Amino acid sequence: MISARVSLLALSLAAGLVGPAAAEVQKFVVIANGEKVGHLTADVQAKSATVDYAVSNNGRGPKAKETIAFDASGMPVSWSIDGSSLFGSPVQERFTWAAGKAEWTSQADKGQIAASRPILYAANDASPWMLGVYVKALLKAPNHTLPLAPAGEMRLKEVRKLTLGEGAKAIPVTVYELSGIDMSPSHVLIDAKGELFGTLSGSLIREGAEGNVPALQKVSQEIELQEAMDAQAKLAHRFETPVRIRNVRVFDPKTMTVGGLSTVVVFKDKITGVEPQEGALASPAGEAVIDGQGGTLVPGLHDMHSHTSLSSNLFNLAAGVTATRDQGNYNEELLGWLDGLETGKLAGPRIVRNGFLEGRSPYSARHGFIADSLDDALKDVRWYADRGYWQIKIYNSMNPDWVAPIAAEAHRLSMGVTGHVPAFSSPDRVIKDGYNDIAHINQLMLGWILDPTEDTRTPLRLTGMARAGSLDLASPRVQQTVALMQQKKIALDTTAMILERLMLSRSGQVQEGDAPYLSHVPIGYQRYRKRNFVTIDSPQQDADYHSGFAKVLEVLKMLDDKGVQLLPSTDDGTGFSLLRELELYVKAGISPGKTLRLATLDAETYFGREASLGSIERGKLADFILVDGDPTKNISDIRKVRMTMVGGVAYYPAEIYQHLNIKPFAAPPPASVAK
Structure with a gap:
């Protein structure tokens, strides 16, 4: 897999990446809730950059001194990070690429992989300035995707173009979504010269442009809100008929025990029935049926x-x-x-x-x-x-x-x-x-x-x-x-x-x-x-x-x-x-x-x-989860959630995790319509 990914990188280099900026000092400020809480200064030369980054918020914050060397195409081939992490733990991180080999040492790990060309490194303690370096590399890559050291891949997507300010002071920027590294993507602002301008949230912004932070935050909220609404439309399962959840054992928090096999009925946002499975009537035609397969229903x-x-x-x-x-x-x-x-x-x-x-x-x-x-x-x-x-x-x-x-x-x-x-x-x-x-x-x-x-x-x-x-x-x-x-x-x-x-x-x-x-x-x-x-x-x-x-x-x-x-x-x-x-x-x-x-x-x-x-009873709101196993016997079974229901709307964790680029843990329960 590594060699296949590195061959993609070779293609991107053949296409020609945007190289480092001309010599300049780039200055940024770090903002939290409208107040300055830190700084970032990058001294950028033709084939190198040094970065000074420090944040102090809530009595803590990361501090880093970075030195990066680039090849002719702008790819980092040497990268050192020294400083301290959020709570003050010492940081001494190193990455090098040379002679077909990438090596790294960090707080988390150390290792090496073969790479015929320079490869992007997902650093543990990098400053936000490196977001701009990542974007430059990805813009020229096939499908805007590149392999990473130590593993995985990084992806880039253009989200929208913005103009900050008016008249002669207007600044055009492009918003990019950078994903594949962490649990949530980053939204990065790049100016017309291809240089980092800040982050869309406004937490990092070029010095002198702080007045744009409220407008940026508004756009950030709009984008995130639309993405969240799209996710809800994709992931929520609603039912027009009653839903009969069969073959489940119900956890009763009052007795702190799990009962025998039962059927739980939900209509709209309410629980309308909880009855023993034995002797339960067949599901009426047209009703939704979910087979709990012997799992446990637990209140949310x-x-x-x-x-x-x-x-x-x-x-x-x-x-x-x-x-x-x-x-x-x-x-x-x-x-x-x-x-x-x-x-x-x-x-x-x-x-x-x-x-x-x-x-x-x-x-x-x-x-x-x-x-x-x-x-x-x-x-x-x-x-x-x-x-x-x-x-x-x-x-x-x-x-x-x-x-x-x-x-x-x-x-x-x-x-x-x-x-x-x-x-x-x-x-x-x-x-x-x-x-x-x-x-x-x-x-x-x-x-x-x-x-x-x-x-x-x-x-x-x-x-x-x-x-x-x-x-x-x-x-x-x-x-x-x-x-x-x-x-x-x-x-x-x-x-x-x-x-x-x-x-x-x-x-x-x-x-x-x-x-x-x-x-x-x-x-x-x-x-x-x-x-x-x-x-x-x-x-x-x-x-x-x-x-x-x-x-x-x-x-x-x-x-x-x-x-x-x-x-x-x-x-x-x-x-x-x-x-x-x-x-x-x-x-x-x-x-x-x-x-x-x-x-x-x-x-x-x-x-x-x-x-x-708070409990699964007739007349209460339908907030509960379906767990594979019995968490009253093994509490770790609570990690195997197959379905979450909030107000009668069902969500399947497997689908949510796939949406979030996370490998699922438990399959959704079988669902059908009674005939």
Whole structure:
């Protein structure tokens, strides 16, 4: 396969690629939610370029110094990347092509392949400037497709042409979609000279052109929205007649058990019947019939900590997630999607919206609103209330003295309060100040681990968890907080799986939670998951992170035993992550049946919607999934979702994954029309 792909590359080189730009310094800025959070400077020469890239947002961000050498056609033949990744882990990545051989070394892997001509390399830690290099190479390639080292291929598609600005200052750019590397494509802007202008989202833009970001974001939203609407039209299966789902075993979250073979009937968006298979009447002629082949019907799963995107909607449906709690987003974008989700023009789970509210500091996260004063924060609370948000989410840089009045205003307006524990505060204080739940198990545990003077606006809120291994869960400090949670009925949005990813990530290794799906996804994401996000300087530090994560699992079990409601959650958008979260609950010692109840009926009870959702009963909304196997016996069977139904509309994960260029995991169930 490699030689065949490299021969395509040879053809493209024969056609002549666009070479490097004439000598110039290209300057870009990085934008998040309208604010500058970083820079990129590329010093471009005839056959080389050096790039300086740095981002600081939410107390973290990648930093890279790149040196690239090109051949006469503009293909990279030498490429070095030095710096640090998102959470500060050291980066030293190398790629070379010479004498018919491509070699690379990265955090994820090292290797070599034969290549008679230079071949594109999908770097782990490249700056966005390399998007322009990729586009140049692909524009002259047959079918705008080229092979990649280490594996896979990269594809390019022209999306539309734009003119930014007016008159003499007008800038024509072309929007290209670059795909094949990661789970979602990139939309890249190229100017009339063939040089990188930025990304369509406006997160990277040429210096001096920042005024175009709002217009670009509008176009980006239009393109993504149209693609999502096209996907819904392609993937949604609607039924005009009742649907009879036969040969299934129904999971009952009230008893936490699976029953005998049953038939479940759905009409429009409601469940109209649940009856034993034995003695069930034949399906009336003309009705739709789905054969569950002995699988398990489970109420739709919940991710209680998500950050919605149009692509995450599809990933969630494919994983059986039918409801999410959005814990902070770009407000206008999220509000713009609601009509499409509610009217069925967009595919996705039901979304409960929380309003993101941050304080101003050098470490501020750029989502939602950043309040410069208490009056501003209270005004932002009212803005969210007027638009029907369910809760306010408070973040790291919020002034601890403002939490109580913010919470009081939210409660006055019938909203709840959740969030991180702001820096220099404590779990006990935010609970007393009015929190209804705490976001992230580490935000809870850090109150027992760190000194109150330590600054959790930095990556310390993650790296500090290496100290958790020695934590005594019977200590007064821990039990005082737990008693307060019991007394005030405070829930915990756990996101244990994201801590596993951060604390146990090791260069070149596949984590236990990623192994079941990783070979099915694009090469860029495979390599991204095989890297370390924390810095490991010694065997002791490695051991500390392992013991720290083991303590996370102990805390999960302790809280469940104490009656504290756990909210299964991820802070991730792949869908695979929620399934791992459930596996971790079971690994912690919570039974599979209880875990499934927490992810279904208990989550809906927390939302106050248990009368219409959360279990498979006549009269409730038809939100459930068909699983191959019995997840009450083996929780990992929850990964084998064959069908997801939301409001009576069926989606087959195999079709969604094929649409997303991911190898499917389980075949759709047989469907027919009764005669």
